[in-house]
Amino acid sequence: MTAKIEFRAVGKRFPVRDAEPVRALDGVDLAVAPGEFLVVVGPSGCGKSTLLDLLAGLSAPTAGEVLVDGRPVTGPGLDRGIVFQQYALLPWRTAQANVEFGLEAVGVPRPRRTEVAREFLDLVGLTGFERRYPHELSGGMRQRVAIARSLAYDPDVLLMDEPFAALDAQTRESLQEELRRIWQRTGKTVVFITHGIDEAVYLGERVAVMTSRPGRIKAVLPIELGDRSADADVRSSPEFARYRHEIWTSLHDEVTRTQQWEKEGVAR
Numbered sequence: 001m002t003a004k005i006e007f008r009a010v011g012k013r014f015p016v017r018d019a020e021p022v023r024a025l026d027g028v029d030l031a032v033a034p035g036e037f038l039v040v041v042g043p044s045g046c047g048k049s050t051l052l053d054l055l056a057g058l059s060a061p062t063a064g065e066v067l068v069d070g071r072p073v074t075g076p077g078l079d080r081g082i083v084f085q086q087y088a089l090l091p092w093r094t095a096q097a098n099v100e101f102g103l104e105a106v107g108v109p110r111p112r113r114t115e116v117a118r119e120f121l122d123l124v125g126l127t128g129f130e131r132r133y134p135h136e137l138s139g140g141m142r143q144r145v146a147i148a149r150s151l152a153y154d155p156d157v158l159l160m161d162e163p164f165a166a167l168d169a170q171t172r173e174s175l176q177e178e179l180r181r182i183w184q185r186t187g188k189t190v191v192f193i194t195h196g197i198d199e200a201v202y203l204g205e206r207v208a209v210m211t212s213r214p215g216r217i218k219a220v221l222p223i224e225l226g227d228r229s230a231d232a233d234v235r236s237s238p239e240f241a242r243y244r245h246e247i248w249t250s251l252h253d254e255v256t257r258t259q260q261w262e263k264e265g266v267a268r
């Protein structure tokens with residue numbers, strides 16, 4: 001099967017004034033299948049956001065290529081929706097109007113926009129909150145609006161950069177469950193960045209572990225868990241613990257290395 005997303009020997013260097021460039025990524029090879037849920041974990045500063053920015057077309061690689069549907073990414077596109085850690089909602093627009101925003105950009109006529117926005121607010125469990133402004137919503141609800149907005153214009157790929165990091169543990173878990181459900185229902189290809197090992201195991205069909213900087217893909221682990229719905233309490237299962245441990249071990253060396261560099265003040 002052709003990959004939906006492919007990184008081929010991707011490198012990214014950032015120029016730094018009066019110093020050597022920062023090598024954020026080096027030799028990243030990774031393929032994501034259509035409809036797959038891939039989670040990327042890695043130590044702080046290893047290049048996770050850089051990887052996602054390249055995929056989003058917000059910046060260009062300095063080596064190799066990033067392909068979506070076999071074509072090099074040349075800039076942002078409506079085939080890829082992005083959800084960041086910060087809500088990035090327009091504060092002067094209601095939840096409904098925030099979701100409609102993306103639809104305006106793709107030229108969907110007004111009555112249809114209203115209908116589609118309602119549909120997606122419903123999908124993320126926000127029926128009844130359409131007229132609320134962002135400041136009248138909780139953090140979890142705002143992030144739901146952001147997800148609804150990204151899904152509404154029907155991108156094939158959903159890129160998520162630590163979207164639940166700022167939320168409390170309970171809200172985070174319920175949004176994780178909802179995201180799995182939405183993913184199953186919509187069949188989107190999802191690339192999800194996180195620091196959280198539990199989050200990675202719970203969400204991913206596969207989990208890619210990155211090395212410390214310059215970031216590379218150290219290992220890619222398939223996660224085979226049964227029913228991940230709320231009532232199954234899969235997080236307490238022995239398989240879940242085994243996957244968590246496996247990823248923790250793989251990450252541990254990398255985190256230690258990063259901390260060592262920080263202690264020594266090594267600029268790399």
Ligand SMILES: Nc1ncnc2c1ncn2[C@@H]1O[C@H](COP(=O)(O)OP(=O)(O)OP(=O)(O)O)[C@@H](O)[C@H]1O
Pocket residue numbers: 014015016022023024042043044045046047048049050051213
């Ligand atoms: N515009 C830039 N100019 C210079 N260096 C940069 C730039 N953007 C990122 N970097 C550096 O590249 C490396 C990778 O950054 P990136 O934000 O991708 O890491 P990350 O894994 O997402 O980090 P975190 O987990 O802390 O969010 C870091 O060392 C960062 O300081």
